[in-house]
Amino acid sequence: MTDQSDFLEVTLDRIHSALASERLSDALSILLDLHPADQAEIFNLLEEAERDLLFSHLDIPATADLLEELEDEEVLEAVESLPTDRLADVLDEMEPDEAADLLGDLPSTQVTEVLAQMEDRDEVLPLLGYPDETAGGLMTTWYIALRRQTTSTQAIDFLRQVSPETEVPYYLYVVDREKRLIGVVGLRELIVASPETTMESIMDPDVIHVTVGTDQEEVARIMARYDLANVPVVSDQHRMLGVITHDDLVDVLEEEATEDILRLGGIETGPLIDKPYWSQRIYDIVRSRFVWLLILFVAETFTGTVLRHYESELQTVVALSFFIPLLIGTGGNAGSQTVATVIRALALREVRSKDFLRVWWREVRVGILLGGLIGITGYFRSMLWGVDSQMAFTVGLTLAVVCTWATSVASLVPIAAHAIRIDPTIISGPLMTTLIDGTGLILYFSLAAFVLPQLK
Amino acid sequence: MTDQSDFLEVTLDRIHSALASERLSDALSILLDLHPADQAEIFNLLEEAERDLLFSHLDIPATADLLEELEDEEVLEAVESLPTDRLADVLDEMEPDEAADLLGDLPSTQVTEVLAQMEDRDEVLPLLGYPDETAGGLMTTWYIALRRQTTSTQAIDFLRQVSPETEVPYYLYVVDREKRLIGVVGLRELIVASPETTMESIMDPDVIHVTVGTDQEEVARIMARYDLANVPVVSDQHRMLGVITHDDLVDVLEEEATEDILRLGGIETGPLIDKPYWSQRIYDIVRSRFVWLLILFVAETFTGTVLRHYESELQTVVALSFFIPLLIGTGGNAGSQTVATVIRALALREVRSKDFLRVWWREVRVGILLGGLIGITGYFRSMLWGVDSQMAFTVGLTLAVVCTWATSVASLVPIAAHAIRIDPTIISGPLMTTLIDGTGLILYFSLAAFVLPQLK
Numbered sequence: 072m073t074d075q076s077d078f079l080e081v082t083l084d085r086i087h088s089a090l091a092s093e094r095l096s097d098a099l100s101i102l103l104d105l106h107p108a109d110q111a112e113i114f115n116l117l118e119e120a121e122r123d124l125l126f127s128h129l130d131i132p133a134t135a136d137l138l139e140e141l142e143d144e145e146v147l148e149a150v151e152s153l154p155t156d157r158l159a160d161v162l163d164e165m166e167p168d169e170a171a172d173l174l175g176d177l178p179s180t181q182v183t184e185v186l187a188q189m190e191d192r193d194e195v196l197p198l199l200g201y202p203d204e205t206a207g208g209l210m211t212t213w214y215i216a217l218r219r220q221t222t223s224t225q226a227i228d229f230l231r232q233v234s235p236e237t238e239v240p241y242y243l244y245v246v247d248r249e250k251r252l253i254g255v256v257g258l259r260e261l262i263v264a265s266p267e268t269t270m271e272s273i274m275d276p277d278v279i280h281v282t283v284g285t286d287q288e289e290v291a292r293i294m295a296r297y298d299l300a301n302v303p304v305v306s307d308q309h310r311m312l313g314v315i316t317h318d319d320l321v322d323v324l325e326e327e328a329t330e331d332i333l334r335l336g337g338i339e340t341g342p343l344i345d346k347p348y349w350s351q352r353i354y355d356i357v358r359s360r361f362v363w364l365l366i367l368f369v370a371e372t373f374t375g376t377v378l379r380h381y382e383s384e385l386q387t388v389v390a391l392s393f394f395i396p397l398l399i400g401t402g403g404n405a406g407s408q409t410v411a412t413v414i415r416a417l418a419l420r421e422v423r424s425k426d427f428l429r430v431w432w433r434e435v436r437v438g439i440l441l442g443g444l445i446g447i448t449g450y451f452r453s454m455l456w457g458v459d460s461q462m463a464f465t466v467g468l469t470l471a472v473v474c475t476w477a478t479s480v481a482s483l484v485p486i487a488a489h490a491i492r493i494d495p496t497i498i499s500g501p502l503m504t505t506l507i508d509g510t511g512l513i514l515y516f517s518l519a520a521f522v523l524p525q526l527k
Numbered sequence: 528m529t530d531q532s533d534f535l536e537v538t539l540d541r542i543h544s545a546l547a548s549e550r551l552s553d554a555l556s557i558l559l560d561l562h563p564a565d566q567a568e569i570f571n572l573l574e575e576a577e578r579d580l581l582f583s584h585l586d587i588p589a590t591a592d593l594l595e596e597l598e599d600e601e602v603l604e605a606v607e608s609l610p611t612d613r614l615a616d617v618l619d620e621m622e623p624d625e626a627a628d629l630l631g632d633l634p635s636t637q638v639t640e641v642l643a644q645m646e647d648r649d650e651v652l653p654l655l656g657y658p659d660e661t662a663g664g665l666m667t668t669w670y671i672a673l674r675r676q677t678t679s680t681q682a683i684d685f686l687r688q689v690s691p692e693t694e695v696p697y698y699l700y701v702v703d704r705e706k707r708l709i710g711v712v713g714l715r716e717l718i719v720a721s722p723e724t725t726m727e728s729i730m731d732p733d734v735i736h737v738t739v740g741t742d743q744e745e746v747a748r749i750m751a752r753y754d755l756a757n758v759p760v761v762s763d764q765h766r767m768l769g770v771i772t773h774d775d776l777v778d779v780l781e782e783e784a785t786e787d788i789l790r791l792g793g794i795e796t797g798p799l800i801d802k803p804y805w806s807q808r809i810y811d812i813v814r815s816r817f818v819w820l821l822i823l824f825v826a827e828t829f830t831g832t833v834l835r836h837y838e839s840e841l842q843t844v845v846a847l848s849f850f851i852p853l854l855i856g857t858g859g860n861a862g863s864q865t866v867a868t869v870i871r872a873l874a875l876r877e878v879r880s881k882d883f884l885r886v887w888w889r890e891v892r893v894g895i896l897l898g899g900l901i902g903i904t905g906y907f908r909s910m911l912w913g914v915d916s917q918m919a920f921t922v923g924l925t926l927a928v929v930c931t932w933a934t935s936v937a938s939l940v941p942i943a944a945h946a947i948r949i950d951p952t953i954i955s956g957p958l959m960t961t962l963i964d965g966t967g968l969i970l971y972f973s974l975a976a977f978v979l980p981q982l983k
Contacts (some may be wrong), residue, residue: 257685
């Protein structure tokens with residue numbers, strides 16, 4: 072990692088100095104020697120003027136490669152300066168799924184103009200109608216479909232003819248006359264087959280596939296479960312429409328992990344999810360965080376109501392208030408731990424809704440053990456602090472009960488959310504902490520009233 | 528998802544009833560009709576007696592397929608009943624990386640015995656020495672290496688000969704006489720090449736590769752960055768050792784996401800990370816959570832010390848204590864949001880250590896805006912509650928300051944951890960919350976002393 076950062080740093084310096092001394096072709100050739108993924112990174116580190124200069128001198132294939140690696144927002148910025156005919160050529164050169172994503176982000180008047188000038192618009196047009204987060208939004212139309220009577224010699228001849236850029240070169244899909252998917256042939260089976268063998272006789276008829284409307288999370292789950300590098304996409308009538316490739320799987324997995332992590336941190340991810348950190352607008356960040364901060368704020372005012380209810384107890388024994396942050400903090404922490412565990416187990420499908428009782432029983436046992444340990448610690452810690460033993464006992468007992476309570480509630484709420492088809496990560500750590508705060512305080516004052524002679 | 532759960536449910540019932548009426552071969556054929564990944568799921572849902580019965584009747588290839596799909600612990604349980612010679616046969620049939628993982632979990636005496644009886648031990652032995660979380664621990668030795676003078680006809684003949692189970696059938700690696708990696712040929716280039724073409728003339732000499740000791744997270748990052756379905760692994764002397772396949776990438780991405788999510792929830796993941804929820808022992812769960820609960824507990828006792836320091840203020844204005852949970856809760860929530868954002872940006876390499884000032888400045892602006900909004904909300908909410916306007920002003924102002932403070936601290940601490948090579952997820956939401964609690968209270972009482980006439 073450090074090696075690579077260093078390498079990019081050095082390369083960036085070389086490009087800077089080539090441009091400074093007006094050696095444009097040197098700068099270009101340094102950039103083009105890199106893998107497109109590295110080109111994209113360098114590109115983002117350049118000054119805007121340098122970027123515009125280099126971009127305007129890239130040929131069409133190089134422009135297409137670079138655009139495929141840039142993030143959505145960066146692409147839009149880059150293509151602003153391209154004339155329509157050149158943009159059409161670049162889009163022809165791009166992978167159809169990437170080209171469709173780009174078109175999807177352009178204003179609709181421009182889309183019509185560009186499409187009119189594209190040669191391969193038929194590859195891209197069918198992709199424009201699908202929502203981004205479905206199988207249709209992920210798939211490419213660059214795949215090879217053959218008929219069942221095709222021989223392996225014919226197939227190999229066909230491969231020689233078609234452009235070598237096809238994104239899915241390792242599987243050939245076999246379709247019937249209605250274009251319905253009926254089998255798959257690996258390139259390897261094709262190579263070792265004798266010349267007159269038909270596709271039908273070497274194909275695997277059990278093709279794991281997804282339908283075009285399948286949610287991207289489900290697509291990722293299927294590809295991960297069955298160790299698939301590619302998965303074909305069919306219509307509801309089982310007609311072959313496209314293929315989703317392994318790089319899309321990686322993107323989806325990363326996006327889902329981002330969503331889970333941000334939500335668990337108490338952020339509504341809506342406007343931010345597919346934007347890299349530096350492209351997020353401050354306004355969108357504030358909006359997406361304020362929603363939850365406000366919900367949690369309102370929920371947390373409940374703890375104030377609880378405390379007001381115990382005003383006289385607080386006045387009588389002011390030491391009670393010293394332990395409030397400790398008690399609600401520990402309860403919240405125990406709850407966060409459980410929420411993180413259960414949400415991850417749900418995401419990996421290790422836990423299902425119907426397992427709620429088993430999960431609850433497991434977490435209750437964990438909660439009792441943790442509560443016992445932390446309760447004993449709390450008792451001795453309070454004694455060390457010099458409070459009397461009844462106060463220390465109240466604190467220890469409350470810690471034990473709050474831990475158990477927090478753990479058991481935090482195990483059930485995400486499963487309940489999952490069961491009613493709400494994303495369980497909405498039950499974030501902060502939300503659980505806030506919910507447990509109020510109930511923890513009620514427990515605390517009830518136990519105190521029971522134990523402390525001053526409050527009797 | 529629901530469809531598939533239903534399908535598995537129905538299949539499970541069919542197997543149950545076949546076994547109940549002693550139709551063992553029916554049960555076996557129902558099981559074997561499934562994809563091995565589904566077999567594994569069904570297998571885990573069976574009663575132990577049913578499982579043992581079916582497992583003992585699987586043939587060697589079916590046993591190997593099933594074991595490849597089971598989790599580590601389940602594999603150990605399953606193979607307990609296998610005699611050594613049969614286990615050796617099964618391991619011969621398994622992919623070498625999976626076989627090596629299994630051997631790594633067996634007691635060493637058994638490993639020696641089993642290896643002695645294996646035919647293909649040479650494929651597995653080189654894999655046994657590498658730590659699980661490195662490139663060496665992920666790679667398989669089932670790959671095809673050719674010399675540069677090999678012609679495409681010879682290569683195709685070779686492909687026909689070697690077992691069709693090779694895990695990496697889509698790339699052929701070209702090595703020199705020292706076995707150093709010098710190029711890669713896609714099956715597709717091989718197919719379309721004329722018969723006498725040598726590997727040297729069609730290979731791509733720029734092979735992206737990793738060295739054997741590379742950390743798995745870095746391997747995943749490289750594969751994701753360059754959209755690789757496979758990556759070759761070389762020794763420090765650049766000798767070809769193995770190949771990491773896309774399914775390993777998915778496993779690593781899932782494992783890393785699990786680790787991040789659990790750590791952010793305040794769990795030390797050590798003993799739990801590669802165990803599915805139901806295989807985690809209660810003892811390990813309690814241990815991994817208690818460590819952090821205790822650290823946070825000790826940190827949180829600091830808030831008690833702060834409160835004791837303000838005992839007289841609390842006695843004079845008991846209403847001050849009503850707002851404690853609200854203030855520290857909001858500060859903690861704002862901190863958790865920032866921590867989640869920054870940690871994710873670090874994980875996706877969108878933010879680097881040297882960006883700390885830019886990140887801080889961004890988050891400070893977000894914090895000021897959020898603080899302003901929540902402070903105003905807090906002021907009016909307090910007025911509604913009926914406290915006097917000076918108290919309400921104290922609460923609102925503290926909320927605003929705490930929010931800004933929490934956001935800016937929470938942006939710097941994960942980057943600092945990253946810079947000194949500590950996993951930034953160790954700065955979990957709970958830890959940040961706890962740290963902000965104490966400092967938030969000091970702010971609160973300082974502002975109160977300044978604003979409230981009773982405390983002057």
